[in-house]
Amino acid sequence: MDRLRLAVIDADSGFVRVLNKRMAAMGWEYRTLASPVPAEQLIAMRLNCLVVDLELLGPNAWSYLERVCEQIPGLGVIVATPRSTVAQRVRGLRLGADDWIGKPCHPEEVIARVEAVVRRRRRAHGETDRKPIVAGELEIRGDQFQAYVGGQSLDLTRREFELLHLLSGTPGQVLPREEIYQRVWGYAMAHGDRSVDVFVRKLRQKLETASPGWSYIHTHFGIGYRFEPEGEAAEMVASPAAPAPVEEAEDIAARV
Amino acid sequence: MKFRRPVRDERLLELLEEAGRNASRATALLTEMLADFPERAELARDILLREQEGDRIAHDVIYRIARAPRRATLDSRDVYDLIRALDDVVDHTEEAADSLGLYGIEAPMEQAQQLADLLARSAVAVEHALEQLHDGHEMNGELVQIHELENEGDRVSREAIASLFATGIDPMVVIRWKDVFESLEQGIDSCETVAHVLEGISIKVAG
Numbered sequence: 001m002d003r004l005r006l007a008v009i010d011a012d013s014g015f016v017r018v019l020n021k022r023m024a025a026m027g028w029e030y031r032t033l034a035s036p037v038p039a040e041q042l043i044a045m046r047l048n049c050l051v052v053d054l055e056l057l058g059p060n061a062w063s064y065l066e067r068v069c070e071q072i073p074g075l076g077v078i079v080a081t082p083r084s085t086v087a088q089r090v091r092g093l094r095l096g097a098d099d100w101i102g103k104p105c106h107p108e109e110v111i112a113r114v115e116a117v118v119r120r121r122r123r124a125h126g127e128t129d130r131k132p133i134v135a136g137e138l139e140i141r142g143d144q145f146q147a148y149v150g151g152q153s154l155d156l157t158r159r160e161f162e163l164l165h166l167l168s169g170t171p172g173q174v175l176p177r178e179e180i181y182q183r184v185w186g187y188a189m190a191h192g193d194r195s196v197d198v199f200v201r202k203l204r205q206k207l208e209t210a211s212p213g214w215s216y217i218h219t220h221f222g223i224g225y226r227f228e229p230e231g232e233a234a235e236m237v238a239s240p241a242a243p244a245p246v247e248e249a250e251d252i253a254a255r256v
Numbered sequence: 257m258k259f260r261r262p263v264r265d266e267r268l269l270e271l272l273e274e275a276g277r278n279a280s281r282a283t284a285l286l287t288e289m290l291a292d293f294p295e296r297a298e299l300a301r302d303i304l305l306r307e308q309e310g311d312r313i314a315h316d317v318i319y320r321i322a323r324a325p326r327r328a329t330l331d332s333r334d335v336y337d338l339i340r341a342l343d344d345v346v347d348h349t350e351e352a353a354d355s356l357g358l359y360g361i362e363a364p365m366e367q368a369q370q371l372a373d374l375l376a377r378s379a380v381a382v383e384h385a386l387e388q389l390h391d392g393h394e395m396n397g398e399l400v401q402i403h404e405l406e407n408e409g410d411r412v413s414r415e416a417i418a419s420l421f422a423t424g425i426d427p428m429v430v431i432r433w434k435d436v437f438e439s440l441e442q443g444i445d446s447c448e449t450v451a452h453v454l455e456g457i458s459i460k461v462a463g
Contacts, residue, residue, distance in 0.1 A: 190422065
């Protein structure tokens, strides 16, 4: 397993101290936070997993949990909290938590549950990545960190690929520049930073060269960018020359 | 008692004008480079050539004032301060351009583009002021403009640096851009130093 990145939001000093020792021994990168931080900062930390004591969050606990799970869908969230009812545990899991541990608990159990959550998420992510995204003439392959048009690689850099992967993962949705930066660069965007615009420009140039009849990334001035393949002629999508969706291609291959 | 008229060193004034043009050209190149960065990153090389040219002019000026007659129209100390400040404008411009490549900066920041624009406008005002000096004309308009641009530069620079210290910014971004912003601000400050020296010269000439 790669080096895990974890944050623990908990003010129980004894529990945190023992857990920290275990995490250090595991070689994980971890941060202990005695109070909740905004979801934007958690995004910037590029975490695999968050362990949070809801009791620490007071009356805002549920809204915080919901916001974190909604805004960071790739983050594994484990609630480790004392004195919970069945209704609370059900609510937490339905809001998006991956696991719920009642305190007091053994740090070794927390470690094992973190590993389990991360393993499940990586497996799911791997499966998603293995399934290419097909949009217009474009085939985006997460397993190869590359995009292709008619089998020809676009020669995307890692950053360009991550940008394309992010945008194409939310087709038709306008993503603000700040959110794109946070998700691709892993930090908050400094005011005035033009990185997103520059990389979108580079990406567009490569897309236009490889797929001249199509427009994929659309600008929303003052906001951000939207991914939506628009061909010069809509019939291109249905034409035999256009690449068949992967599921269909696989079905055909299986029949042959 | 017989008074002798001060000697006007035409070549020295031409060299100062040349230094002004050189500073103006270097800063214009930086504006161009930042407006379309990283596509125009190769302009750093042209800016470096401007910096070397600036050194050559400064050397020529210093050589000339070392041999200036006692009755020269311009005080040697003033000319020395002037050419040093002009050289600093180009040095800081080159430093900013060099940092962009050295730090592997991937994309510009709007505040850097604004500061580069202010620096270029200041350098144009400096260039015009030096032409006025050569022609013996009033240069107050240009000097006022340089001070105004410096005030604007201070404001933009402060805001730019403050924006780097917002929560969650990549520390590498902070390190890289803080240096670039500072070089740009120092370039603008050097234009103001030129203006200060020119003010002193114009007072002496009028007196």
